[in-house]
Structures are given as C-alpha cells and as structure tokens.
Amino acid sequence: MESEKAILVATPFKKRGKSSLKISDFIFALSLDLKWGPPEKVRALLREAEAEGMVRMEGDMVDALFDLAAVEVPLGFKPSTEEGILDQGIRLITSHTGMSRKEVIAAANEKQDSLKKLVELDAVVLLLAREMGIDVKDLAGQAYQNLLARAGDHDTESGPSPMA
Numbered sequence: 001m002e003s004e005k006a007i008l009v010a011t012p013f014k015k016r017g018k019s020s021l022k023i024s025d026f027i028f029a030l031s032l033d034l035k036w037g038p039p040e041k042v043r044a045l046l047r048e049a050e051a052e053g054m055v056r057m058e059g060d061m062v063d064a065l066f067d068l069a070a071v072e073v074p075l076g077f078k079p080s081t082e083e084g085i086l087d088q089g090i091r092l093i094t095s096h097t098g099m100s101r102k103e104v105i106a107a108a109n110e111k112q113d114s115l116k117k118l119v120e121l122d123a124v125v126l127l128l129a130r131e132m133g134i135d136v137k138d139l140a141g142q143a144y145q146n147l148l149a150r151a152g153d154h155d156t157e158s159g160p161s162p163m164a
Helices: 004-016 023-033 039-051 085-097 101-114 121-131 137-157
Strands: 020-022 055-058 061-064
Touching (some): 004 020, 004 061, 023 039, 023 061, 039 055, 039 085, 039 101, 039 121, 085 101, 085 121, 085 137, 101 121
Antiparallel strands (some): 055 061
16 A cells, blocks of 8 residues: 555655544644645645545544554655646646636535546546537546556456456
C-alpha cells in the first residue's frame, strides 16, 4: 500500500499519532501545515480515499481504515505535481464555464452524492463536463487507459486472469 495516495492519507494521522482526526485537522495538516495543496484538493483526496475504503467520514471526523504503521512516509516526501484526470477535468470546466474551482468541486461532490458515491470523483467531473456540453473525449480516453492499467496491476498481483 505504498501508493502516493496512501502516503498522503496516512501522513496527517501519523503526524498526530492518531487513527481518528477532525476533518478540519486533516485538511489543515496537508494544506496549510505541509503546503501540499489547496483545501479543495485535500477535500477531493479525502472523498477519493473514502470511496476506496481507506477512510470513513462521519460528522466532522475522519477515521483511517487501514494499517497506518504499514505506510512509510519517506523523509522529505513531496506529492507529485503531475496533474491527474480530476484536476484536468476541473480546469476544463472552469475554462469553459467561468465557474471557480471551488464551485466545480462543490457541483461534483453534489453529483457524486446523488450517485450514492458509487462513481469516483474524477469520473463524476467528466460526467459533469459532458452534461455541460464540453468535449471530454480525450480525457475520458485517458481515464479509461488509467483504469485498464490499474486493472492490469491487479491482475498481476492476483495471478493470471481467468480470461487468459
């Protein structure tokens, strides 16, 4: 579980030596304390982590659902600055509509809630863009390739595919 996301999610818990934090403390730790991204981006990370079963958010608290001790935060770790599908989709919507990043994220979170959080936030942003009449063909293709690559990683971890 040494993915960048696991490191990002584990860091605030490890810094405070707790497996449960106030959501505001989690966001503060990554955004303002470590300066690893704006609060909206940290909130989006939390939503993704919850959708993946890494954390549970209830009320104003967030609980880690994985073994924090199993995640090693490398000395001097900084998250990659590579822009993912989520950020590209948000930028696409803001550039076509004039909406602020915060407005787009709020709309995406609302849409994800209406879908009972069954769809990942990056896909929800692409769906939102498409509903706004924005061409997302290139980003959707890139997201699909990422999904296939992730599925391929899982196939090699668990042995050969039954379809092989």
